[in-house]
Amino acid sequence: MRKxxxxxxxxxxxxxxxxxxxLMLVFFMVAGTLAQPLDPALTLVQTQDLEGRAPPDALVVHxxxxxxxxxxxxxxxxxxxxxxxxxxxxxxxxxxxxxxxxQTLVALTRDLRTAGAQKVxxxxxRGLQ
Numbered sequence: 001m002r003k004x005x006x007x008x009x010x011x012x013x014x015x016x017x018x019x020x021x022x023l024m025l026v027f028f029m030v031a032g033t034l035a036q037p038l039d040p041a042l043t044l045v046q047t048q049d050l051e052g053r054a055p056p057d058a059l060v061v062h063x064x065x066x067x068x069x070x071x072x073x074x075x076x077x078x079x080x081x082x083x084x085x086x087x088x089x090x091x092x093x094x095x096x097x098x099x100x101x102x103q104t105l106v107a108l109t110r111d112l113r114t115a116g117a118q119k120v121x122x123x124x125x126r127g128l129q
Contacts, residue, residue: 058123059092061108063099077111092117 059080060068067074074080081089092112096105109120 057088057093058095059112061094061096061100061105063097065100065104065108067108077108078115081112081115081117089116089118091119091121093121093123095123 057070059074062068067077067080069080069083081092084092094105094109094112112120
């Protein structure tokens with residue numbers, strides 16, 4: 001006599017479904033914003049008409065590569081760093097002209113770091129639209 005094989009009960013793929021739901025949850029948490037939206041009655045400050053000028057403690061780099069600090073032209077990065085105190089050398093702020101080439105900016109930044117600046121920060125213009 002032949003024995004009939006028992007039919008295996010069909011199991012539902014709940015683990016796969018749970019994995020898909022979990023991955024969707026992670027995706028929407030990453031893709032969505034978790035911050036509270038701004039109050040709709042809030043009006044932001046407009047900066048379009050403000051007069052732009054460099055901070056007084058920043059080294060200004062003109063389009064031709066000339067550097068100035070507080071309105072006085074500087075001969076080079078090493079001479080400028082030599083005039084600073086140890087505290088002022090911790091962070092040197094640099095305001096480059098928009099037309100300044102990237103090569104000149106990178107070379108000046110390298111020169112400032114070599115001369116003793118611990119950190120060089122670029123000060124740029126940013127506007128909300």
